[in-house]
Amino acid sequence: MKSIIICILFLFSTLKIMAQTPCVKGLVTSKNSPVENINVKILGLRSSTKSISNGTFQLNGVPKGEYEIIFSGIGYKSERIKILIKSDTTIVNVDILSLAEDLSDVVITGVNRATQLRKSPVPIAVLSKKAMDQNVNTNLIEAIVKGVPGVTAVTTGPNVSKPFIRGLGYNRVLTLYDGLRQEGQQWGDEHGIEVDEYGIARAEVVKGPASLTYGSDALAGVINMIPYNPNFEKGTMKGDFTTNYQSNNGMIGSSLGFAYVKNNWKYIIRATGKAAHNYYNKIDGLVYGTAFKEYNLSASARVDKDWGFSKTAITYYDNMMEIPDGSRDSLTRQFTKQILDGGDDIKNRPIASRNDLNGYAINPLHQHIQHYRFYNTSQFKFGASDLNILLGGQQSVRREYNHPTFPNQAGLYVVLNTFNYDIKYNLPDFSGVESTIGVNGMYQGNRSKAATDFPIPDYDLFDIGAFYFAKKTLGKIDVSGGVRMDRRNINWDNFFVGTNANTGFGEKVEANNSTGNLQFPSFNKNYYGFSGSLGLTYNISDKLLIKANIARGYRAPNITEIGSNGLDPGAHIVYLGNRTFKPEFNLQEDIGIIAYLKDADISLELFNNNIQNYIYQSRLSDANGNPVVIVPGNLTYQYQQSKARLYGAEFTINLHPSSAKWLSFNNSLAYVVGLNQNKELLSNHPKTAKYLPFIPPLQIRSELKATAKKPIGFLEKPYIKVDVAVFADQDKFYALDDTETFTKGYTLVNAGVGSSIKSKLGKTVMDLFIQVDNIFNIAHQSNLNRLKYFEYYQSSPNGRSGIYNMGRNMSFKIIVPF
Template sequence: MKSLSLVALFIITSTIAYSQHGSVKGRVTSNSVAISHISIQLSNTRYGTLTNEQGFYELANIPAGNHNIIFSGVGYTRQQLQVEVKADNTTSLNVQLKENPSNLNEVVVTGASRATEVRKSPIPVAVMTKKMMDQNVNNNLIDAIVKGVPGVSAVTTGPNVSKPFIRGLGYNRVLTLYDGLRQEGQQWGDEHGIEIDQYGVARAEVVKGPASLTYGSDALAGVINMIPAVPAYDNHKLSGDATVDYHTNNGMVGTSLGLGYRANDWKYTFRGTAKQAYSYSNKIDGTVYGTAFKEYNLSAAARVDKNWGYSKIAATLYDNRQEIPDGSRDSLSRRFTRQVLDQGDDIKNRPIVPEDELKTYAINPLHQRIQHYRLYSSSEVKLGGGNIDVLLGAQQSIRREYNHPTLPQQAGLYVILNTFSYDVKYNLPTLAGFENTVGIGGMYQSNRSKNGTDFPIPDYNLFDVGGYFFTKRSVGKLDISGGLRLDNRSIHWNDFFVGTNPLTGFGQHITNGNTTGAYLQFPRFDHYYQGFSGSLGLTYNLTEKLLIKANIARGYRAPNITEIGSNGLDPGAHIVYLGNRNFKPEFNTQLDLGLMAWLQNLDLSIELFNNQIQNYIYQARVTDASGNPVVIVPGNLTYQYQQSKARLYGAEVSLNIHPEGIKWLIFNNSLACTQGLNKNTGLIVKYGDAAKYLPFIPPLHIRSGVKLTAQNNYHCLSKPYFKFDADINAAQNHFYALDNTESYTAGYTLINAGIGITIQRKSGKSICDIFLQVDNLFDVTYQSNLNRLKYFEYYAASPNGRMGIYNMGRNVSLKIIVPF
C-alpha cells in the first residue's frame, strides 16, 4: 500500500511538473538588420526552432524554470543566454548577434545522443548548410556536400549518380540518414545515387569515423545526416519558398516548391520538386550519350508540440528515370554508338547515335528507374528530467534496369527492397554531471526479385538489432564522451533457381517448384553476425578560442548482400559480381586527433586520423591463368570480392582568413589527404606495388576560395557578394592496379566563380535570392579518379589518345529562390 502511494505521488508530482510551462519569443538581429534561419536551441535538448524572414522566433511549451538558450548560425558568433521561464507566461528575449564567418560553434545532433556543439564534440563532425549548398553548382545532393566538407568525396557514374565516400571508404560503410532515419535503397550499387530531394535539405551533418554508436552496423566510415528544410512558421499564415535552377551544360532544369503552415501547436510542411536534364558534354567526348535523367520528389510532414513533448509523421516519394551509359563508340570517329540487338549484338559494330538523340530530354529505352517511398514517425516524450525518443520508419525501394533493346519493356534487373527501422532511446536525467543515454535500434529487411532477367543478388531476409549506452560530461575545461554498443544481425535466403523463359529466351526466376533444366544460382544460406563497438573521446579547451580533441573508436560492419551473395550480372553497372559466403565482418579501430582555433582574424582546424581495418572487403577484376580478363557475360567485366587487412590514414586542414579590419574579405582554404594501404601480404609479395594500395582512394585535394561581400545594402540589394575558388586535385598514382582494376589519374585544377544577390523590401524582408555561378570556368578536360565512366572503354587504343569518358565541361548555373 505504501508502494502504491509512492507511485501515485510520483505520478501526481510529474503531472504537476508537466503542466508548468511557458514560452520565450523575440527577434534576432545583427547591426539592426533581421536575420533569418538562426538556430535557437534549448541547451542539452533537441528542442529548438528557427527565426523567420523577419528574424522573429518563439519557443513554446518550455518547462518553467531557468534555462540556457543558444543562438547560433553560420556567419555569426554564437550566444548563450540564461532566461527564466514562468508558468503560463511568455518571456520576451531579443538578441543582437555579431557577424563571424566561423561555423565551429554550430549545434549538431548527428553522432551524439543530444544536441552538441561542434566545438564540444571529440568526434570529427562537419556541417553543410543550405546557404552553403545554394552558393555552388550542384547536380545532386552528394555533389553539394563534397564541395563543402573536406574528406568527403564521391564515386560518380554521370552527373546525377554520386555515392558518398568518407576518407576513402564508401558504399555500405557510409551510413546515410534522412531526418535521422537510415536510408535503405540498395547502397551496394554504383549506378544510382541517394534517393533524397536536394532542394528539400536544410543542412547536412557529416560524422567522420566509426564513433557514431547510435547507428550500429554500416557506419564504419561515418554518417551523413540530411536534415529536411522547414519554413520559419508564422501562426495561421502560409509560408514557404519557390526555387528555379538551370544548368547550361546538360540543360538541367530544377524546380521546387516548399510550403509550411502553422495552426497553434500543429505544423505542416509540403515540398514538390522536379528535375530533368539531357546528356552532359565536354570537349573530348562531345555529348556523352546515356547520361540524361528525370527526377521527381514529393514530401509532406505534420508535427504537434505539446507540454509532454512532440510527435511528427512524415512521408517522402522519389521517382528517378536515369539513363545507363555503356561507353560503346565508333573506333575511328569516337562518336557514341547504341545497342539495338540482344542476341547477336556486337559491341564494336553498333550504329552511331543520331545527333537529334544526343541532346533530348526524352529518356532512351535503355535506362533505369528508381522509386523510393518512405513513411516514418518521430516522437519525444518528456519524462521527469529526461526524455524518450522514438523513431519508426518504413521504406520501399523499387529498382528496375531496362537493358533489352528488342524488348524495351522487359526489365533486366527488377528488385524490391522493403525495410522497417526502429530506434528507441532514453536520455536520462543528468546524474552527477553525466548526461547518459541508453537505446536499442535496428531493422527488418526483405529483398525480392520480380519479373527480371538478370539476378545479381538472391532474395533474402535480414534482421538487425543493437543496444547501446552513451554518456558525456563536462569537467571544467574538459569535455568527455563515449559509449559501448553490441550489434546482432541474421541473414537468410532459400535456394534460388534460374531458368530460361521459353517465350523471350531470357533468364527467369523459377518459383513454381519445377527446377528441371534450371540452374541453382544462389544455394540456401543462413548466417549470424555479431559485432562490438565503442568510442571514447576528449575535448580540452586550452582557452575559450583554442581546443584540442582526441577520440578512439572501434567500428563494426556486417558484410552486405552483394559481398556475400552476389553471383550474376548487374546490367546497369555492366559488371558480373562474384561474392564470398565465408566473409567475416569488418572491424576497424580509428584514432582521431584534432586542433581547433578561432581567432580574431582566422579560424584553423587540423584533423588527423589513422584507421586500421580487419577483414576489409574490396573488389578486384578476375583474370585467368594467362592474365586475361575472365568474361562470363560478353561485354561485361567480372569482379570477385576479396578480403584482407587494410590501413587508411591522412589529414584534413582548414584555414579560413577573415581579417577584422577588412570585413568584406573572406579567404577560405582546405586540404584533404587520404592514403589507403592494402595489407594483403600475399598479394604484395607476388605482385608488388600493383597490389599495394586500396581502390577508390581520392588524391590530395585542395580547395581555395576568395569571397568578397559588400558590407552595405544598395537600395534593394542586400550585401551582394562575388566568389572565386580553385579546386585542385593532385595526380593519383597510388591506386589498386592489379588486373587493371584501376589506372593512373592525372591531376587537374578547376576554377569556379559566382555572384549572389538578395533583393529585399524596405522592411528587410527578402523578395528573392539570385545565384549566378560557373563550374570549370576554363572548360578543362579531366577525369576524376572516382569517375566510373573513366573505365567505360572497349578498345586497346584510341585515335585521339583519350581513353574512357571524361567529366563534365564548363557548366553555368542560374538559381533563383523566392521566399514567401
C-alpha cells in the same frame, strides 16, 4: 491500531510539509522570444528541469534558502543567478544570450543528444542550405562533396554520386534522411541517394566510425540530410519557388514548397522535378546515356506540445536515368548505341544520332528507381529526461532495362522493403553525467520480380543493437563515449534460374523445375559486432581547443559481398561474392586542433584507421593474366578480403579580416592514403596491389569571396566569389589486373555572383545565384568517375581512353519566397 494511526499522522504531516515547500518558476527568453529546452538547475540540490515550448519552467519542492540557479542550453551562453527563496513561490525570469554561430552549431548526427559542434570530440561538419545554393549541383551529394573536406563521391554520370568519407564508401557510409537511415540498393554502383536536394535545409557529416549510435554500415561515418522545419509566426503560410538551369546538359529543375503554421501544428508540402539531356565535354562531345528525369513529392505534419513533439512524414522519389556503356566507333570515337540483343556486336553498333544525344527523351536502355518513405519521429519529455522514438517504413523499387528489342523487359527488377526502428531514452543528469540508452535496427526483405538477370538472391535481414552513451564536462574538458552490441541475421532460400523458352532470356524458376539451375544455394548466418568510442575535447580557452577520439566500428558484409553471382546490367559488371566473409572491424584514432582567432578560423584533423577483414572489389583474371569474361561486353569483379589501413589529414584555414569584414578567404586540404595489407597478395604483386581502390588524391580548395555589408540599391548584400579546386595526380591506386589506372591531376576554376533582391518596401522578392564551374573548360577525368573505365579498345586515334567528366557548366538559380 496505534501504529496505523501514527503512520497516518506521519503521512499527513509529510504531505503538509511538502505542500508548504516553495516552488521556483519563471520564463526563459532570448531577445524577448521564448526559448524551450533550456536546462534549469539549482546548485546543491537534485532539482532540475527544462523550459517548455512557451519558455516557462517550474521547479517544485525547493526548501527556503539562498541558492544559485544555472540556465544552460545548446547555442546559448550559460547564465548563473543567485536567488533567495522566502515565500511559497519565487519568480525568476531570464534573457539568455545566443552564441556566435560558428561556435555553437547544433548537431544531432552521430551523437544522442543535441550538442555544440565545438564540444564533440568526433569530427563533424555542418553544411547550410545557403552554402549549397551558392554552388552548381546536380544532386545533393555533389553539394556536400564541394562543401566538406574529406568527403568525395564515386560517380556514374552527373546524377549518380555515392558518398565516400576519408576513402571509405558504399555501405560503410550511412546516409540518413531526417534521422531515418536511407535504405535503397546501396550495393549498386550506378544509382545515388534517393533524396530531393531542394527540400534539404541542412546536412551534417560525421567523419569516422559512428557504429556506437547506428550499428552496422556506419564504419566510415554518417551523412544526415535534414529537411526544412518552419519557424515563423503562427497562423501564416509561407513558401518558395526554386528554378535552376544548367547550360552543360540543359538541366532544368523546379521546386515548389509550402509551409503553414497554425496553433501548435506545422505543415509542409513540396514537389520537385528535374530533367537533363546528355552532358558534354570537349573530348567526347555529348556523352550518350547520361540523360535523366527526376521527380519528388514530400509532405509532413508536426505538432509541438508541452509533452514534446510528434512528426509524421511521407516522401516519394522517382528517377529515370539512362545507362551509359561507353561503346564507340573505333575511328571517329563517336558514341554508338545498342539496338540488338542476340547477335549484338559491341564494336559494330550504329552511331548515336544528334537527336539521341541532345534530346530530353529517355532512351530504352535506362534504369527506373522509385523510393517510398513513411515515418514518424516523436519525443516525449519527462521533466529532466526524454524518450525519442523513430519508426519508419521504406520501399525501394529498382528496374534496369537493357534489352533494346524488348524495351519493356527489365534486366534487373528488385523490390526492397525495410522497416526501421530507433528508440532512445535520454536519462536525467546524474552528478553532471548526461547519458543515453537505446536500441535500434531494421527488418528488411528483398525480392526479385520479372527480370532476366539476377546478381543477388532474394533475402531477409534482421538487425538489432543496443547501446549506452554518456558525456560529462570536467572543468575545461568535455568527455564522451559509450559501448554497443549488435546482431545481424541474413538468410535466403535456394534460388533457381532457368531460361524462358519464348524469349531466350533468363528467368527465376521454382525449385522443382527440372530446367532450373541453382544460382544461389541457401544461406543463413548471424553476424555479431561490438563497438564503442571514447573521446575528449580540451577547451584551452574559448578560442582554442584540442579534440581526441578513438572509436571501434563494425560492419556486416552486404548482400553482394557474400551472395552475388551474376550480372548487374546497369553497372555492366558481373559480381562474384564470397559467403565465408567475416564482418569488418576498424579502430580509428582522431586528433584535431581548432582555433577561432580574431581574423581566422583554423583547424587541423589527423586520423589513422586500421581495418580488419576489409572487403573490396578486384577485377578477375585467368592464369594467363587475361580478363575473365562471363557475360560478353561486361567486366567481372570478385570481392576480396584482407587487412587494410587508411590514414590522412584535413586542414582548413578560413580568413575573415576584422578590418575588412566584407572579405573572406576560405581554404581546405584533404589527403588520404589507403594501404592494402593482404600479405599473400603483396608477396606476389608488391607494387600493383599495394594500395586500396577508390582512394581520392590530394585535394585543395580555395575560395575568395567579397560580400557587401550594406544594400546596393535593390541588391541586399550581394556577393562575388572565385574558387579553385586542385586535384593532384593519383599514383597510389589499386593496379592489379588493371582494376584502376593512373589518373592525371587537374585544376578547376569556378566563379559566382549572387544576391537577394529587395522591393521598395524592403521585402525579399527573390534570391539570385549565377555560378560557372570549370571556367576554362579543362578536360579531366576523376579517379572516382566510373565512366573513366568504360572503354572497349586497347588504343584510340586521339590517345584518349574512357569517358571524361563534364566540361564548362553555367548555372542560373532563382529562389522566390512568398
